[in-house]
Amino acid sequence: MRWTEAGLAMALAGFGGAFGQAARPAAPQAAQPSESMATATQPQTETHFAVVLDAAHGGSDTGARLGNGALEKNLTLTMAERLQELLRQQGIVATMTRRADVDVSALTRAEVANHAQAAVCLVIHATATGSGVHLFTTSLAPAGGSGTGQPVTAAGPRILPWATAQAAYVTDSLKLESELDAALVHAEIPVTMGRASVAPMENLACPTVAVELAPLAPGNTTRGRAITDGRYEKAVEGALAAAIGSWRTDRKEQ
């Protein structure tokens, strides 16, 4: 993706986050735009570890038909709600981009995520094709001169092109994907990893992974399970919650 393709629409990285900072009376740097914007790009502090769960589709957008009348929009919402509860039990606050069967635009989802200054953004999908859990990170190339994909340096740019905001978080997103992969494999759930271009991932200013649940195909070591199998779903949700907990611990130690 070339920068020129990002168009003229520019947005502050976590622009909502910058405003969120401004709303906090205890944040002295809120009055200084540059510092508040820097905070917006580096939200992973001990006191602020937010997670955003984006249950894909909803309302008139049903998503994939998963068999036996199950729709992707319902499964993703149920999964997100249960994952939110598992995270709450670990003391982690998770924000949902939708809480009901309603249409939510990709723009609104990205605004919610960026406003939360999240340390983890999970975009939850489901499909009737393939096997196990598919993890996807953005197909954007990492941004930044160092090639690290970090949101540049402490003194670096704090304005990200809206269309390619995720490019600044590619490295962190890959690390998060690796953490999720390890937890899912530990739970004996087959995982495939890839890169994809799916809304609203590219607009998110946070480490982002799309988690796509697929039925479990029978294999040498695994039993076949339907996508709507409650035990299978719980195993996946448990692994995701464990990975996010581990990610939080890693961030604290850094």
Add this chain to the structure above:
Amino acid sequence: MISRAHKLLFGLLLLACVAMAAVLIRLRNRAQDRLQEQAAAAPSMQTAGVPPTEVTLYVPNDLDDSLTGVHEDLALPQDASAEAQELLANLVAAFRAPGSSHPLDVANGVNEVYLMPVPKAAGETSDPGQMAVVDLSGALVSAQPSGIEPETLTLLSMMATLHANMPAITEVHFLVDGQPHATLAGHADLTRTYLASEANPTPNPEAAEGTR
């Protein structure tokens, strides 16, 4: 006064007309399907007399999210756009084959492929290559299973196949029936232009040919 016999005769004739219309419509649909299948299977006029060359089609596997290179000998047209279309037509035929690892039941998946030069960026000295604008058929979009993985694999396999056999193609953009389309089937973004190299499968000695 119309007699009962006439009424009965009229009713029977009406019934026969309706039945004949239904049969004719069905026969017409069958003939249309058969013609479309023959057109898809038959070599194009442009390939008549052209010796076959070995090409690599990157066929997706939904179970392990991989692309596997399959070698085939194809008689390709001289015209580059027609060549690209022929490559993709054969790739879509592989999707449709019995036992396909990426089943997609569609006879005509690609309407047309247009090639145009990629504009040079400021200060760029090397040739930036060509952009392939792939006009997918509405039938392919309807048949495409919904999901990030299956949709992404369809796009990546097309990009990998084009780039492997026509290295001058560096960028790929997708349309559906000549119009811009938001997604392939609810997930994979079709509004952006892809770099063909994004789908370049890396050799994996353990796999048959290549994986993502």
